[in-house]
Amino acid sequence: xxxxxxxxxxxxxxxxxxxxxxxxxxxxxxxxxxxxxxxxxxxxxxxxxxxxxxxxxxxxxxxxxxxxxxxxxxxxxxxxxxxxxxxxxxxxxxxxxxxxxxxxxxxxxxxxxxxxxxxxxxxxxxxxxxxxxxxxxxxxxxxxxxxxxxxxxxxxxxxxxxxxxxxxxxxxxxxxxxxxxxxxxxxxxxxxxxxxxxxxxxxxxxxxxxxxxxxxxxxxxxxxxxxxxxxxxxxxxxxxxxxxxxxxxxxxxxxxxxxxxxxxxxxxxxxxxxxxxxxxxxxxxxxxxxxxxxxxxxxxxxxxxxxxxxxxxxxxxxxxxxxxxxxxxxxxxxxxxxxxxxxxxxxxxxxxxxxxxxxxxxxxxxxxxxxxxxxxxxxxxxxxxxxxxxxxxxxxxxxxxxxxxxxxxxxxxxxxxxxxxxxxxxxxxxxxxxxxxxxxxxxxxxxxxxxxx
Amino acid sequence: xxxxxxxxxxxxxxxxxxxxxxxxxxxxxxxxxxxxxxxxxxxxxxxxxxxxxxxxxxxxxxxxxxxxxxxxxxxxxxxxxxxxxxxxxxxxxxxxxxxxxxxxxxxxxxxxxxxxxxxxxxxxxxxxxxxxxxxxxxxxxxxxxxxxxxxxxxxxxxxxxxxxxxxxxxxxxxxxxxx
Numbered sequence: 001x002x003x004x005x006x007x008x009x010x011x012x013x014x015x016x017x018x019x020x021x022x023x024x025x026x027x028x029x030x031x032x033x034x035x036x037x038x039x040x041x042x043x044x045x046x047x048x049x050x051x052x053x054x055x056x057x058x059x060x061x062x063x064x065x066x067x068x069x070x071x072x073x074x075x076x077x078x079x080x081x082x083x084x085x086x087x088x089x090x091x092x093x094x095x096x097x098x099x100x101x102x103x104x105x106x107x108x109x110x111x112x113x114x115x116x117x118x119x120x121x122x123x124x125x126x127x128x129x130x131x132x133x134x135x136x137x138x139x140x141x142x143x144x145x146x147x148x149x150x151x152x153x154x155x156x157x158x159x160x161x162x163x164x165x166x167x168x169x170x171x172x173x174x175x176x177x178x179x180x181x182x183x184x185x186x187x188x189x190x191x192x193x194x195x196x197x198x199x200x201x202x203x204x205x206x207x208x209x210x211x212x213x214x215x216x217x218x219x220x221x222x223x224x225x226x227x228x229x230x231x232x233x234x235x236x237x238x239x240x241x242x243x244x245x246x247x248x249x250x251x252x253x254x255x256x257x258x259x260x261x262x263x264x265x266x267x268x269x270x271x272x273x274x275x276x277x278x279x280x281x282x283x284x285x286x287x288x289x290x291x292x293x294x295x296x297x298x299x300x301x302x303x304x305x306x307x308x309x310x311x312x313x314x315x316x317x318x319x320x321x322x323x324x325x326x327x328x329x330x331x332x333x334x335x336x337x338x339x340x341x342x343x344x345x346x347x348x349x350x351x352x353x354x355x356x357x358x359x360x361x362x363x364x365x366x367x368x369x370x371x372x373x374x375x376x377x378x379x380x381x382x383x384x385x386x387x388x389x390x391x392x393x394x395x396x397x398x399x400x401x402x403x404x405x406x407x408x409x410x411x412x413x414x415x416x417x418x419x420x421x422x423x424x425x426x427x428x429x430x431x432x433x434x435x436x437x438x439x440x441x442x443x444x445x446x447x448x449x450x451x452x453x
Numbered sequence: 454x455x456x457x458x459x460x461x462x463x464x465x466x467x468x469x470x471x472x473x474x475x476x477x478x479x480x481x482x483x484x485x486x487x488x489x490x491x492x493x494x495x496x497x498x499x500x501x502x503x504x505x506x507x508x509x510x511x512x513x514x515x516x517x518x519x520x521x522x523x524x525x526x527x528x529x530x531x532x533x534x535x536x537x538x539x540x541x542x543x544x545x546x547x548x549x550x551x552x553x554x555x556x557x558x559x560x561x562x563x564x565x566x567x568x569x570x571x572x573x574x575x576x577x578x579x580x581x582x583x584x585x586x587x588x589x590x591x592x593x594x595x596x597x598x599x600x601x602x603x604x605x606x607x608x609x610x611x612x613x614x615x616x617x618x619x620x621x622x623x624x625x626x627x628x629x630x631x632x
Contacts, residue, residue: 006585006616009566013488016497020487023501024479027508028472140472275498376599377534403599406576440538 089305090125091177093246099216100129107197109205114145114197121213123244124182124303126193128211132167132174135201143167145207146199149180167201181303183287189215219243221453227318227446232343234262236318238448239299241309249303250316251287256296257343261323263439266302269447271313277304315447321439328389328429331355339434346441348434351410357420360385360428362399365410368437375411376401378440382433385415389429396431464521475515479508482525486532489586492570493536493578503535510535529587530597533579569619577612580605 094100100118107114113133120127132145144166165176178195190212197207221241228235233256240251256262268277287299322344329337329350337350345367352363368375384396399413421427460481466474479486486507490500510531518527570578579598583589584605589597591605598605 006566006581010488010492010586013491013567015484015487016501019497019501020483020504021480023505024476024483024508027505028476028479028512030505030509031512032472 090247093306107207114207121215123242127179248309263321267317269315317447319442324435355424360415382436464524580608
């Protein structure tokens with residue numbers, strides 16, 4: 001080849017059409033769910049009503065995980081609740097394998113009939129499939145039902161939950177699926193699930209059910225394998241695997257220093273290190289969090305819906321995100337000022353702070369690998385100047401960012417003060433955005449080997 | 454209605470939260486989005502992740518697009534940021550932890566172009582990708598990256614020269630004469 005055409009080469013990159021279409025669909029679904037929670041009244045009600053159930057997660061491609069999505073908007077804490085938005089749920093596999101139990105319970109109110117057509121209990125997931133008839137013609141975002149699980153049932157105290165189930169029309173029938181992922185609560189293999197819908201397609205009412213479910217045969221394997229990373233002072237233990245008929249779940253425990261929360265993303269690899277499932281949006285629920293005098297301990301459950309792990313040898317690769325608490329820095333702080341966690345390699349050094357009555361100019365460096373097009377908005381979004389040390393209230397001042405040397409990662413942030421001040425140095429404090437960059441910079445830990453028999 | 458007008462109309466509808474128009478637009482640019490993501494992250498799974506995240510972010514923030522003519526630049530900007538987010542994670546992971554097993558690449562095609570681009574300075578790569586693959590005018594590239602128009606031109610020139618070097622002296626035919 002004597003000549004090389006740039007665009008021709010580019011156009012020769014093969015495109016996995018089916019997977020691409022699917023990812024586009026999932027991206028849009030994710031966006032739609034995000035928009036759903038922007039309805040303030042409903043969001044407020046959901047968040048208040050769910051209370052302690054925040055540690056549990058409802059997931060389904062049909063269900064709007066509004067609590068999960070709402071929590072995802074909360075900085076730092078929220079990342080854990082961004083799961084399952086892209087992954088097929090357990091019910092997909094159960095339906096395909098025709099393993100759900102037929103139910104046929106109907107409840108009617110205000111002209112709308114809701115029918116529970118079947119239910120399943122697989123591994124650590126309980127699911128119900130519903131149909132709705134007699135529904136009004138409403139906008140797409142209102143094609144949903146607000147439901148409560150376990151309401152008033154003492155057996156499930158603390159795990160009651162309220163969520164939205166979204167309905168889709170399939171061959172002229174409105175269908176919805178509810179999935180509930182079990183937390184710490186141990187359930188019997190055969191139980192009845194109380195569920196009530198109170199708002200369907202925008203119509204208030206009462207549609208109550210008591211649905212019997214029986215757990216499908218599942219294989220549980222206990223491991224207790226721990227990997228430790230002394231640099232990050234963190235250890236992760238693979239406690240247990242539950243292999244259901246339509247899902248696989250991993251229970252694991254993360255121990256990290258008390259002053260920070262360690263969040264773990266998992267990737268499933270085969271024994272040679274080849275990736276099988278990259279859990280890129282953390283399909284994990286937090287089952288229990290405790291703090292001792294020295295440690296933060298978190299028990300988590302990762303459920304891979306629509307995936308039954310075959311026999312063989314595997315590796316579970318944890319990646320760590322560290323959630324730190326940092327305090328705004330006084331502008332009078334002696335320089336250079338170095339910011340670095342004991343357990344994270346990111347380092348930020350403020351080399352100069354110049355103040356005038358009109359502006360504050362901060363020069364700093366960091367050892368992050370963020371690149372030019374990404375770093376400026378990242379700094380703009382996370383660094384700010386505020387008067388006093390109270391949390392930001394919208395009046396914080398965002399900087400104009402200049403890259404001084406991209407290779408050395410040195411920057412200048414210029415803050416324009418709203419009104420001239422002779423006491424700038426004493427009045428203002430700087431939030432560097434260090435903790436934000438830390439949590440966005442994941443650290444891989446040693447993979448945990450395990451065998452599925 | 455010609456194609457450009459039709460595209461503009463789709464963007465207008467999408468800005469007004471018309472999901473169907475948004476989907477059509479994304480599908481229209483889907484291959485371009487995937488290929489560019491692939492050029493950066495160099496494996497199928499990460500490229501798909503980047504596209505999905507881009508679609509998600511674009512969907513929730515399409516209302517921010519003020520001028521339909523900047524839609525492509527805006528979308529590409531989101532895509533490239535997501536690529537760097539993934540690359541950033543990959544780099545930190547690779548640099549800081551030696552205990553990670555070497556992840557087998559899912560690449561099936563070994564493309565000279567991708568290797569060559571990945572060895573370019575990041576500034577050159579961004580400019581080449583935006584200019585050649587997304588048809589973003591130089592002025593917009595300058596504003597997007599935060600550099601002057603002359604610097605864009607310099608980066609394009611140097612980027613092409615470096616690419617040529619990377620590819621063992623092969624010349625690239627400029628598919629686009631000028632903007």
